[in-house]
Amino acid sequence: MSAVTPALTSSRDRSGSSSGKIIQPAWIRSLHWINAVAMIVMIMSGWQIYNASPLFDFVFPASITLGGWLGGALLWHFAAMWLLMVNGLIYLTLGFATGRFRRKLLPITAGGVVDDAKAALTGRLSHADLSTYNQVQKLLYVGIILVGIVIVLSGLSIWKPVQLQWLTAIFGGYDFARYVHFAAMASIVGFLIVHVTLAVLVPKSLRAMIIGR
């Protein structure tokens, strides 16, 4: 681990030149915003689909759903799924291939998460260096990547419970897989609320995701 860091820092310094170092490279920025669009379309159309046969004692207000009716929502959902899946696969491939995941998201330690969570809640967490994630960020980012994988796989298992019946079985059968898919959506929405709030509280992190530095 430690051998990686100096080489990395110098390469970043070079690419950054005089106008400040690149915090979010261009490929991350494009994948991030494509994912944001795909996710929002999937969630809003998914709510409309949910309303056709609710799992719980509530439905989503029509004003926050996409598609107008079940058929329209399904068209949106099964179109945006390609964007989400292809974009997500590119992200995972590049994340592993470039070593970004290992560099940015590891290591995570229980003690580190507790310390950084305490610091964050008492307003003492530093945001001076945006190129390094704190332990809570690392945990949430790893978590949301895993949830992203679960929501795609559980979605596929609901879409193809005969052809992919082994996958449906992994998610506890067709009916249970719907709850898994819903829970994954709820986790992503929860993440989004925290993620967007923090991006607004630390605007330079939002700027870095738009212009890179």
Added chain:
Amino acid sequence: MGRIRSLLIPGVDKKMLVKDASRLMPDLTRRRFITGGASLGALTMLTGCDVVDSSSAEDLLKHVSKFNDAVQALIFNPNTLAPTFPESAITKPFPFNAYYSEDEAPEVDGEDYRFEVSGLVQNKKSWTLDELYKLPQVKQITRHICVEGWSAIGSWTGTPLRDFLKLVGADTTAKYCWFRCAEGYTSPIDMPTALHPQTQMTFKFADEILPRAYGYPMKIRIPTKLGFKNPKYVVSMEVTNDYKGGYWEDQGYNSFSGS
């Protein structure tokens, strides 16, 4: 700037006015399946262009749906069987579901009933119910999955459609079996699915003659497809290479809708 020109009344987007008006007409609203209410308007304003309003968005979604038909046909394995269940797993009561209420369901007279067979088949004779009942039957207990998301396990008994297609000398290289129902409902089934061993001309539910609620006198049971691709009250089948559309397919449901 294009947005400014599209404003009929200052501050009011005429396209959104049309959307609002169309929402007052139930049938039209359903057909205009892109209409999504305020959220779409908000998205339009955010991006500054009519990403989701124009008919081009509708066209794009329809193209992707056709692409999804092709992908699903590719994924479809003719030898993969839908999971089967024990009698104890059967959902009771099994739900009635249609775009009309149960008391509006067709009442077909079994005496007068004729199953019409047409298109690319050698023997175009019509079949009485007695003749159909004499065909060899098999039983399946499988999961019915509705496009709405819910599912229910039922017991269906009848003749494998592929045996019937062979019997009438159907051209099984044709693309579709197109079914018509007593109330006018229609649905096209792709030939590979029609030939799937579990695709069935169903005459019985839970070992009893198919009740009116479940499609008397004949339902096409296809456990590899969503419920709306399992037509009830079936009165005719045409073997054809032409895509003839269907009741829900024409309104925007994905045509393959395989499970």
